[in-house]
Amino acid sequence: MTAxxxxxxxxxxxxxxxxxxMTAKEVIGLLPRQDLALTTILTVLERLRAKDLVARSExxxxxxxxxxxxxxxxxxxxxxxxxxxxxxRDATLTHFLGGIRxxxxxxxxxxxxxxxxxxxx
Numbered sequence: 337m338t339a340x341x342x343x344x345x346x347x348x349x350x351x352x353x354x355x356x357x358m359t360a361k362e363v364i365g366l367l368p369r370q371d372l373a374l375t376t377i378l379t380v381l382e383r384l385r386a387k388d389l390v391a392r393s394e395x396x397x398x399x400x401x402x403x404x405x406x407x408x409x410x411x412x413x414x415x416x417x418x419x420x421x422x423x424x425r426d427a428t429l430t431h432f433l434g435g436i437r438x439x440x441x442x443x444x445x446x447x448x449x450x451x452x453x454x455x456x457x
């Protein structure tokens with residue numbers, strides 16, 4: 337049995353790979369597990385819609401569903417939400433930064449420098 341979170345993530349992965357809205361039936365066709373009922377996928381899509389992660393086209397039936405943010409935006413939002421739950425943000429950031437690759441550190445420096453110069457002008 338797939339955990340609810342895993343199925344939601346799989347559905348999002350399918351939606352992120354699509355250039356436009358998809359029906360629930362189209363989503364099922366691209367999922368790793370194809371033995372899922374249409375009603376199960378519709379329920380997952382509606383749960384994702386309630387979380388504002390998916391939008392539903394109202395132009396008729398079957399509805400088309402589309403992710404409301406990119407994979408990168410979703411990951412960044414998840415990271416920010418996790419940081420927001422940290423009782424000690426400094427310690428959390430220190431542990432996080434201690435675990436990233438050197439190339440990521442250099443990329444962060446570049447972004448922070450660019451951001452700082454943009455805000456100074």
